[in-house]
Amino acid sequence: MVKITVIDRHERKHELDAPTDMNMNMMELCKAYELPVKGTCGGMALCSSCHMYILSETELPEMSEEEEDMLDQAFFVEDNSRLGCQLRLTDELDGMVVKLAPESED
């Protein structure tokens, strides 16, 4: 179990307990806590509805080509943008702070 902080679109902070032994990703974790992350494509890096900004210095795995391509087409992309569904919950994410990106019209 690791701790992850998610800041929602109303600047509210949610401290989440994230299991690292269930093969979950950040999109699924947010949904499990009923945070407003749609995950429309089911985690295939095809919709960007799980777009989030990484605010902490957490070391993250490199982006896949699919993730990069999708973020190229997404709105409100920043240098710290990632797709939540591509971030698997691992011990390395302990203490991570993310902020949900604004919703786009997809």
Ligand code: FES
């Ligand atoms: S859920 Fe669709 S890109 Fe992450």
